[in-house]
Amino acid sequence: MSDLKLNRSDVMKKIMAVRNNALVITGLGSPVWDLAASDHRPDNFYSWGGMGCAISMGLGCALAQSDKKVWVITGDGEALMGLGSLATVAAQRPSNLAVIVLDNEHYGETGMQRTHTSHGTDIAAIASGAGIQTTMTINNSETLEGLTTALTSGLLPMVAVIKVAAGKPNLILPSRDGVYIKNQFRQAVLGATEAMHSS
Amino acid sequence: MPDAWTAEAHRLFKEFNIKTVGYVPDAGLTDLINSCEADNDINAVVMTTEEEGIGLSAGAWLGGDKSAVLMQSSGVGNTVNAIASIITSCQFPLFMIVTMRGQYGESNPWQIPMGQAVAPVLKSLGVHVFEVETDKEAAEAIEAGLKMAFVSNAAVAVLIGQKLIGAKSFIADVAEEVTHV
Numbered sequence: 001m002s003d004l005k006l007n008r009s010d011v012m013k014k015i016m017a018v019r020n021n022a023l024v025i026t027g028l029g030s031p032v033w034d035l036a037a038s039d040h041r042p043d044n045f046y047s048w049g050g051m052g053c054a055i056s057m058g059l060g061c062a063l064a065q066s067d068k069k070v071w072v073i074t075g076d077g078e079a080l081m082g083l084g085s086l087a088t089v090a091a092q093r094p095s096n097l098a099v100i101v102l103d104n105e106h107y108g109e110t111g112m113q114r115t116h117t118s119h120g121t122d123i124a125a126i127a128s129g130a131g132i133q134t135t136m137t138i139n140n141s142e143t144l145e146g147l148t149t150a151l152t153s154g155l156l157p158m159v160a161v162i163k164v165a166a167g168k169p170n171l172i173l174p175s176r177d178g179v180y181i182k183n184q185f186r187q188a189v190l191g192a193t194e195a196m197h198s199s
Numbered sequence: 200m201p202d203a204w205t206a207e208a209h210r211l212f213k214e215f216n217i218k219t220v221g222y223v224p225d226a227g228l229t230d231l232i233n234s235c236e237a238d239n240d241i242n243a244v245v246m247t248t249e250e251e252g253i254g255l256s257a258g259a260w261l262g263g264d265k266s267a268v269l270m271q272s273s274g275v276g277n278t279v280n281a282i283a284s285i286i287t288s289c290q291f292p293l294f295m296i297v298t299m300r301g302q303y304g305e306s307n308p309w310q311i312p313m314g315q316a317v318a319p320v321l322k323s324l325g326v327h328v329f330e331v332e333t334d335k336e337a338a339e340a341i342e343a344g345l346k347m348a349f350v351s352n353a354a355v356a357v358l359i360g361q362k363l364i365g366a367k368s369f370i371a372d373v374a375e376e377v378t379h380v
Contacts, residue, residue: 025258045261049284053254060258060266063219063242084247085254092244178289182261190263198265198349199216
């Protein structure tokens, strides 16, 4: 288990500084507020439900948008619920997909109960065992620099687990309207006409 | 030679510009999976559980692609929260082909409860369910379902009945030799 020194809001600022035109899909919970606080824009898909599906959604989007990078930003609890999707990502090898797990070792939305990662489960090792070649665990600001380099020029697909401190975040809330979030994302990615009149 | 409904399904996937096909295998889907895997214009995605197919389909739509999800009836049970929370909440299109077990002539009793639950469970989530039992019905329902899903933003499941695909896919029915202990 790590010393959990990194602050999630500092981590998000660092990562978003190298985002460029990457599309971002979050898992539910804290990653939603993290992304809304650090880089709120139309090509963010904020998940308010569907726990365990963020990585699969990222894969679907990455296969469809092969010219752009797709980042999934999720938590340890959400990732643990969809571990099989790491094997599916490995089988597909999308060269534009990065999965970033903000691992605070707790279920933040349900009362801060401990997740399996606090008992020794290593999501980066699981990703590696699933067949994903680029995996890393970030414990400190030096290795965080390595992640920003990997996100801009590293070999994808990649799974990066960032150990962050557990604590109460400032809630910066985007819309909860799933239809709006979906349509706004599609309009940003595809343009208004294609988004509304799919060919 | 592939099943007639399968060849028609693949042809319709091309006509409707389906780019991603997520699947968990089933005996009744073998020909369709093979034709999608052999098609360079389709991303055929083998999944570890059917729930992934719901996320995959929603993610593909976010990126501008149409998709289909293939599974056996028991796998529908693994998709429930993903359909309710993602597809229904956000009004994502969804097109599923479900090959049925636990239905007409089933020889594995463990398949029957989930097989019987498929249609009512899907309907309770807001999915339009088309149950078919002939090649002609299957082809018509797949075309109608693709249109509803991707023109009307609907969630559609075509259930391919055991009368059409046969009830022989249980291993004890096709093994060379069976001994009971």
